[in-house]
Amino acid sequence: MAPRVCDGAIIILDIGKNVSQKEEKDEKSFFIEAREFVSRLIERKILSQGKNLVGLLLLGSKKTHNRMAEECDDAFRHLDMILELQEPTWEMIRNLPETPSKSRGDWIEALIVAADHFKNGISGIKFTSKKIILVTNFMSATCLDGSDIEQVMNGFKEDDFELDVIGPDLSDNSLKGEDIEMAKKFIETTNGATASFKDAMRYLLFHKKKVVNSMPWNVDLSIGPNIKIPVSSYIRLKDEPAVNKWMKAVKDPVTLTSSTTEAIIKNKIHMNTENQTVVNHDAVISGYHYGQQIIPFTECDKSLLYNSGEKCLSLYGFTHSSNISWQNLRGDGLSYVFGRKGDKKAQHTIRCLVECLHEMNLVGLVRRVYNKGCAPKMYALMPVIDNDNYICLSMAEVCYSDEIKYMTFPSTNLKRFECSDEEVNAFKDLIGAMDLTKAYDDTFDDTEAFPIAETVSPAVQYVLDCIAFRAMNPGKPLPKPRDDIMMLFKVPPLVEKRSREPLEKLKNMFSLVKIQKKRKQEVKHTVTEDKTAQNDEKPNGHVLEDKIPLIKLPVANPTLVTKIGTNTPVDDFKTLVDNGKTLTDLSIGMTDAIENLVYCNLDGTYSKALTTMKFFRAECVKADPTPYNDWIIKFKKTLNERKIEDVIALICSNQLDLILKEENNLSTYDNLNSCESQLYENDTVPDGTELTIDQEINDLFDEM
Template sequence: MASVKVESTVIILDIGRNVSEPEEKDGKSFFELARECTIRIIERKILSQGHNLLGIILLGSKNTKNNLATSGCCKYIETYADLQYPTWQMIRDLPDKPSKARGNWFDALLVAADNFKTEISAIKPINKQIILMTNFLKPSHVDGSEVDLALSGLQEEGIQVDIIGLNVYSNENKNEDIEYAKKILEGTNGVSVTFEFTMRYLLFHKKKAVVPMNWNVDLNIGPSIKIPVSSYIRLKDEPIVKKWIKAIKDPVTNNISSTEYIAKNKFLFNTENKTVVDKDKKIKGYQYGEQVIPFPDCDSAMLYDSGQRSLSVYGFTKASNITWQCLNGDGLSYVFGRKGDKKAQNAIRCLVECLHELNLVGIVRRVYNKGNAPKMFALMPVIDPDNFFCLSMIGICYKEEIKNMSFPATDIKKYACSDEQVNAFVDFIKSMDLMQAYEESDFDETEAFPIAKMVSPSAQYVLDCIAFRALNPGKPLPQPRDDITMLFKVPPLVEKRSKQSLEKLKSLFVLNKVEIKREKKTMDIDQIHCASICETFDTDMENIPKIDLNAFKKPDIRIKKIGTQNPIDDFDSLKKDGISMKDLTAQITAVIESMIYGNIDGNFTKPMEVMLHFRQECIKSEPSHYNNWLKNFRMELIDRKRDNIIKMIDEKELNYIIKSENSLSNIESDSYDDSQLYENDTVPNLTEVTIKSEVNDLFDNM
């Protein structure tokens, strides 16, 4: 634990009577604003998933509970939570109402400093921070010497003190305690900010700050040039929350159960014979189309070996050849010369300058580690104005991954624009400039949607939902808050500025609505006659003209092809229509093969019934249609290793049509061997040739 670098923070939250009065600005008291800010800080530290130790001290509590209270001082100060990793329970147990007691903020500062000594003595945190939230309306009754003594102790321990909720440097806030607090801030390099500024900083969740890990490798250029380089990930698509801990909630205690857990069973199931396969009998395989190619462990030596980690340059090409369609977008890395190696850094700088001057891009093959598949990347030069030289590395798509889309030409007379229309678009683009999207008085920066500073709205909403569900397990998830929906809106200044230009564009580009012409339904003579009768309808039943119902014939719906839904009925219907048996054979056999080869559930009842019907029809007419097809079908089943289908054909007596069933058949009743169906089912006589002994020796060596 001593080697783990952690951040430690102690929050001093004033809940006394001096912070209970609501302010005139927004109707909220100092206590309510401090509590909301504390909750937001705890949420940020939990969702960042970092090594953050957090402690909370309640100032002005009705209970006195701290390590320094044994000497009779530091009253009304409660150590609410010792330094530990933050939890949702900290937020749930925070007091929701202020107390009637008042505590001394200076004593609370000493209690917080004591926590760093007693709670994390075995840990060396990278920083120690105390956040003080009070309005300094309760006098501390300390003198300057005590403040100097406390300040020297804070400096010796390396503790930084920050004040949130009150700007001690403002002219509106002045008293003796604020002057002492200002002295402590300046001595510990602390800051003093308001709740409004802090909540704006905590408006969105941020990722956990991590130290970038370098990937060390040699950049190979040709057979003899090797440059030691280090690659760092600049951008990478990652899930919002990487690790989810699944647990069962105990309905009695409403907490995570320590005895219940989620059990998962995995088994292998054979869909053909509806049986469970033992794991010991499992053989790894790869599926190509409808056929599965087994790949046992003994063939593992045949696997492709990408080799050791490497970064090899295959060549250079013009930068214009690498368009955005060629990039796969999996992430971006920066390649630098190895740290501490001046020669490598100079070589990379020379390579960057050459690529930039010649307008070239390098194509490299990267193997991240042994056992990983190789990938192709593009190396592009990056030159920063501050003398910053490196190579950006981004993945390249393969040919089958690129989708080319063709668009019609627009440089024709039909689409030509006038100068007035072009200038109108230029003015419209200038009016929508995002670099001046806000008034300077509203925000620190006037740029809207700055690159590398924008947060993901979906990620923010997911993290908000996680925090809401942790604190409200039984309530429905809320809608996205206004701060997130604002990310989807056009900045007001841009919208106001572009309104006039947009109206001008509408007047210059008149858009005509295209109406889709639909075919008019025509009425035949009988329908027109019936319509005229309905128009001259009389209530006298005797005068109603008689309508010939035979005149309204139903449309002639005929089956044109045998389908897989009702193949037997389709076969019979087409046979009645006079379709020859030869044409019907081609259709029904295709249907049978489709229902067998494309079967998923393993139920072959329907194709067997169709096959039986086809056999019976061939017994009545020409048996060769069935026999010739069955001969080829059985051979195909053997090649596909569908022994179960062959077994079903034999069991249901769907074999060849024999002479006893139809005299036109050439198959005897005592034999169903497939070899009798072949005309040349004998081993051909091969011409004997003399092979030299050298050739035989060659094959023996192979």
């Protein structure tokens, strides 16, 4: 089995008596600054999601826990290996000591214990880098002599260890002492680094994402029917979230602990809304909404789908670079196309193609299918020439014509929009004053503000800050963005200072008047109004243009009822009766409304449908019971077929069944029993004939 490859780092944190004192009253002690640095370092390694293993060794601890102390008596004391090399977790930060101890430890012995743990304390891992981070103030001198220290230093060099010292900046020549000089030799021998807490925390100011080697997308660039160039496409830019993968956990409300091995079981079922029954998955036919209709899409229809074919990168042709502007590009990223690795002919061919496109000022248009079954997309291939690094093609997605939004703007080529030379120069002065490449003075390392490809995203930084805060403070509300993030939204002080005078100059040149948008007021005109105002004058003397004469158009009456709906069926019935409609004319619309109220019901209550049936039955009792009786027989049969038995029970319990002779002499039904027998004879006998035959007779016919 191949060993696991990752980076390793052991942090040696000095918690002895020598780090508990404050140098000045208002300043923090060395222990507090060291603890904050270690917490921030582990937090960054967690959020970077890289292949990192972290260990923690306490220097100057009361306890002694390390492998070297078990082998050597009276040596390697007060060194506690509380965390062996493992993936960084939030529990590491929680387990950091809160207060320093009253013991002292030897920092050289701590280096030996850390190196021994790299060599003998862990197996099955191949370290690409072995880093030891020493956080101490060297106020506790080492007990080893020069020959032993020289031997340790040579061992560090042979095993490729790297020592970084954080706390005292050893590059400062003002620091003196034997331990300081030995630490400098260690750093020089191991090609390590040193930094003060201020510089180290500035380096850890923002989170860094995990460095991932880009995976190539290998394909053949087809030019015509005969030319195929093996190429590899690498993602250069891509819009990605702050955290790509989340580990889901379920919180126990009793113990208030989260578990990643438990989950909430979810079952997906298909329901028939008409009879509230569960439908098997095999009986479901997928479909698509087209307006208000659902178009079924069966397995047979899949054969008619468009097939994009195998993955490809086919060149359609070339066009002038001026035809491809930034408005025509879309997508969420940019890719670079190189000749296939190891294929010198392909690399040379791509280089020639790039140089030709650059010389002729052309851009290629290609059809790209990422994989079999994926939708085809059009891309633009543009030459990229960086003599110091690479020569390749950049590939960005191109919009289709349906995706482009065309907008019209008023013409500005008018005399009233012309600017004088003085006004143009004033704008040039403002642009020069707001130059971000000269945003800081000589006290800063770089005078440019917000450099491209170096400025971090404030949104991503705040999301990662919230994740770290929630991990350490699960019960507290999320904090506001810290000042370091809010600084990314502020104008640099030097730019703001330079731009004050040009801004005041522009304000004096251009007098701006704030326009308040007035709300539209509806003006009601009477029928007799037929006046047009002409040559109305405003108080400032301007003359208004002639108003357009009013045109009287027929206005639709919103309260006009033409049919019975499901919103207010009883009121619609009464309105149509007042307009001269008869019961025979309205019976079909009334019954349709009742059926829609029953079939389209989702909450299981049929109060509106029953009220409408009660009203319609009462009207038929007064006039003619035939429409209601004919409809209720068919309606009950349909309810029985659809297995909506609760509605049948409601009809019987609310006495909404057939209208009998005792209620109206025009009815043909004396009682409900005669109705049921007639219904059985007319509708169920043909379907139920086979049920009356004995099973032995059916078996006899089967044998014949």
